[in-house]
Structure formats: C-alpha cells, structure tokens
C-alpha cells in the first residue's frame with residue numbers, strides 16, 4: 001500500500017494537492033478537516049463539539065480525530081493506499097496512526113511537507129474566506145491563532161517522521177502543477 005501523510009500549515013495547499021494525488025495514484029483521501037466539517041453540517045453531537053473549537057482556530061481533541069480515521073481506514077480495507085490530509089496534527093495522533101496501520105499490516109510510506117511562509121498563508125486563507133464561507137478563514141487574528149496551534153502542536157510531527165527517515169519537504173509556493181510535479185517525484189522514488 002502507498003500511504004502518504006500530506007503535511008503543512010493551514011492553507012499550505014494540502015487539500016488542493018490531495019485532489020490531484022488521489023486521481024493520479026488511485027488513493028483514498030482522508031481529510032480530518034473535511035470529515036469534521038461534514039459532522040458539523042450533519043448537526044451530530046461530535047460536530048457540535050468540534051465546531052466551537054474549529055471556529056476559534058483550535059485543534060479538536062486527539063481521540064475524536066483518531067476515532068474518525070480508524071473508522072475510515074476500516075471501511076476501505078482493500079484500498080491501494082491513503083492520503084492523510086491534515087492528520088496527524090499532534091505526536092499522539094501520529095503514534096496512533098502508526099499503531100492503526102500496523103494492525104492493518106501496513107505503514108506510512110512517507111510524509112510530504114509543503115513549506116509556505118506565514119505571510120503567504122494569511123493571504124491565501126483570507127482570499128479563500130471571501131468565497132468559502134468557512135468561519136475559520138474570516139479574519140487575520142483567527143488565522144494567526146491557527147498558525148500558532150500549528151507551530152506549537154503540529155510542527156513536532158515532522159520530527160516524528162524524520163526520526164523514521166520518512167520526511168520530505170517541498171516548496172509550497174509557486175504554480176500548483178509545479179508543486180504537484182515535485183510531490184510526484186518523491187512518491188515515484190518510493191515505488192521504484
């Protein structure tokens with residue numbers, strides 16, 4: 001199986017690149033952000049709990065996202081592989097993912113990180129906020145809070161995968177197709 005963690009700060013382009021990668025490599029896309037937003041739209045108990053945290057730029061509790069991912073991995077037992085988009089976002093999430101995949105007889109192939117500076121992130125998210133209707137994209141203060149959550153809780157996840165020699169970084173600024181080509185180059189080198 002080809003199991004990729006697509007990593008980067010909010011607005012780095014994880015969702016954008018995931019869409020292209022799932023088509024090319026026939027992978028299942030698991031975005032915890034999308035899964036949480038559909039729980040909110042459905043008005044579920046989980047969604048209600050997640051909404052106030054997400055609207056304030058904070059991470060939702062580990063056990064919530066780990067449970068959602070475990071269900072989805074089980075549902076797609078015969079997949080060619082997965083793209084984990086926006087997950088894991090903390091070291092305990094990464095440890096749980098390793099354990100989960102081990103139970104399914106597989107493992108993470110690589111973490112691919114999109115590098116984008118804070119100014120570009122803020123501009124992209126404010127621009128998306130004009131059309132997305134996402135409450136967490138609406139103002140600069142909230143976006144800064146999300147980047148701060150990333151720097152304190154999520155950035156250490158890169159070291160976790162670097163420790164397993166599975167970390168690769170790509171410049172996330174530039175043409176979407178050019179960034180996609182760089183990601184594919186890394187993935188193709190794994191399968192050769």
Ligand code: B4P
Pocket residue numbers: 008009010011012013014015016017032033034036053054057058059060061062065085086087088089090093124125127128136146172173174175176179
């Ligand atoms: P997510 O839904 O994961 O979203 P994101 O970090 O905002 O965005 P992404 O990086 O996918 O950006 P995109 O491609 O869309 O998280 C939202 C919230 O959910 C979190 O804050 C948290 O509260 C919660 N959450 C999710 N997962 C969690 C977890 N595991 N644990 C705890 N909490 C969790 O790109 C952004 C914009 O940039 C788009 O408008 C796009 O068009 C544009 N763009 C993309 N590439 C570009 C390029 N190369 N040049 C110019 N613009 C580009």
